Amino acid sequence: MRITVVGGGLAGCEAALYLLKAGYSVELTEMRPQKMTPAHKTGGFAELVCSNSLKSTDPYTAKGLLKAELRLMGCSLLKIAAECAVPAGGALAVDRVQFSEKTGAELAKYTNLTVTRAEAEEIPVLPAIIAAGPLTSGGLLDKLALLTGSGNLFFFDAAAPIISAQSADMSRAFFGGRYGKGGEDYLNCPMTREEYGVFWEALTGAETVKLHGFEGAGVFEGCMPVEVMAKRGRDTLLFGPLRPVGLRTPDGERPHAVVQLRKENAAGEMYNLVGFQTNLTFAEQKRVFSLIPALKDAEFLRYGVMHRNTYLNSPKVLTAAFRLKNSANPLYIGGQLSGTEGYVESIMSGLLAAVALDRELKGLPEAVPPETTVCGALSRYIAAENGAFQPMNANFGLLPPPDAKRKQERGKAYHDRSLSDLTAFIEENRIEPFFP
Ligand SMILES: Cc1cc2nc3c(=O)[nH]c(=O)nc-3n(C[C@H](O)[C@H](O)[C@H](O)COP(=O)(O)OP(=O)(O)OC[C@H]3O[C@@H](n4cnc5c(N)ncnc54)[C@H](O)[C@@H]3O)c2cc1C
Known part of the structure; x- marks a missing residue:
């Protein structure tokens, strides 16, 4: 045949x-x-x-x-x-x-x-x-x-990058959706003003992948890399993917910034970093995203790509x-x-x-x-x-x-x-x- x-x-x-x-x-x-x-x-x-x-x-x-x-x-x-x-x-x-x-x-x-x-x-x-x-x-x-x-x-x-759920530091993270909605679909990783400052500095200075010609400009409309958004201003991410509104820590505090992780599979073994599509090199993703306190020892199952x-x-x-x-x-x-x-x-x-x-x-x-x-x-x-x-x-x-x-x-x-x-x-x- x-x-x-x-x-x-x-x-x-x-x-x-x-x-x-x-x-x-x-x-x-x-x-x-x-x-x-x-x-x-x-x-x-x-x-x-x-x-x-x-x-x-x-x-x-x-x-x-x-x-x-x-x-x-x-x-x-x-x-x-x-x-x-x-x-x-x-x-x-x-x-x-x-x-x-x-x-x-x-x-x-x-x-x-x-x-x-x-x-x-x-x-x-x-x-x-x-x-x-x-x-x-x-x-x-x-x-x-x-x-x-x-x-x-x-x-x-x-x-966006995906991490293994078991590698998140749960002493620095908490479950829940905005305004108390949702159960364990979102894992929230809060940051203080100081932690956010360190993270923002590292993100805006990090090395990105050199795009090949065929990946062309205008391709990523409506899907902006997180580092590009960060470069628009120190607080831009606080009104975008890291906005803390509607989220309170288990102690009732309002964090300065929150990175939300969303379940990637039904079993909840993998979580992706919401809004973190990125062109950073893999090594820089590991370095910079590990500055999020709950992700300091995160195991990256897949890095972000564009x-x-x-x-x-x-x-x-x-x-x-x-x-x-x-x-x-x-x-x-x-x-x-x-x-x-x-x-x-x-x-x-x-x-x-x-x-x-x-x-x-x-x-x-x-x-x-x-x-x-x-x-x-x-x-x-x-x-x-x-x-x-x-x-x-x-x-x-x-x-x-x-x-x-x-x-x-x-x-x-x-x-x-x-x-x-x-x-x-x-x-x-x-x-x-x-x-x-
Ligand atoms: C730019 C780039 C870089 C990558 N780098 C890596 C890396 O470093 N490490 C890694 O693990 N993965 C990498 N990948 C992902 C992936 O692992 C590779 O692309 C891998 O080669 C995919 O295997 P494949 O057999 O699906 O496709 P390919 O190996 O690309 O084979 C597809 C073949 O089909 C042929 N073809 C296409 N259209 C037609 C057609 N109409 N008629 C006849 N033939 C056709 C192509 O010429 C090609 O030979 C990369 C992907 C891209 C796009």
Whole structure:
């Protein structure tokens, strides 16, 4: 059977390799080098557009554990990454040229692969996986927008940072909405006049990310970065996202400023900083936002970003197995387009979309890895209705907390539970991790 994969990036290459190993004929359509994206520089497969780091290798962190899970499922690109690794402390960093070349060479081993170097402008003939990435080109975008219905395709990612609830210092925070409305949906982080002054100075002097040309002016109307608003005047934030009106501390005092955190998921394990969309570098976000007293030891699960990023309103249009709900025939979305964020997360969704497509073509029921695994939790996140959808990367806030009394034991507990549950899932569903 013939399967079309659109996009020879991280997700598309991973998906194609899985399907090739499974014996399908794959047509891989990649528009570069004929038509370039604003970020890619080569015509090579699996080009890393920015950093060369695939992040932590520590299996007791969410990003490290995701890698362990993907290896268990026979992930091709992580195997190639290991062969091109360059020293990077506790991270898996690669020689990006070698990584791309080796991915191309791996694909070229398969006689059941056809590569088409052209821009896909139509939804492919089914079955297919679309993995055209955050910079998906115009014609295909229009068709995707039509297919998924109005308002279900987003073009910019303007996200505020997200922290883990358990890392907030509750001795400096309190729950409640303005004027006593709302329960635990908002966590309020008050500041005294002095604390606000220190915070404001740091925020207005902090280093921001240099925007690439394609991120263009006028893009962020109505969605101003918090540091830009702060620069308008010392008190501007006090009339904006940090306004204290209607809020009293448990002691009945009126704070000078209040940063409000809003629940990001139903379980209340993650909170986002309301109104804190930002262009600060990640290091500066950590430094400056940790000056908010309740967040001094905050664990940042995701930093704020503002950049061109095309992604679907996945909770509305995708299943947790990355399948388009309204398509009668097998049509899957992989990579950043599906709302997973990050290199390894893109590889993950490419792999899981391919696993799911293979199962559908074999007449098997949809199977999503357990919620106790990082890959299963992230897959469920993208399909779950939880307010305004934002892309998400691997983090433990998505998983049910494990039984571990001490904080230091938590990483190992997540790890052991995940790999044991994933092994059972692979065996139970006869997912073929190692094709000959
Ligand atoms: C500017 C930028 C920087 C980023 N930096 C990082 C980072 O440092 N670390 C990190 O973890 N994540 C980063 N990301 C997020 C994300 O992890 C990467 O974008 C990742 O490459 C996404 O994988 P993907 O497979 O979804 O898309 P891609 O790797 O971009 O692959 C999509 C492919 O589809 C092709 N394509 C697009 N449209 C068409 C079409 N119509 N027809 C045919 N082919 C098409 C593209 O040429 C591309 O090769 C960044 C994103 C952006 C936009």
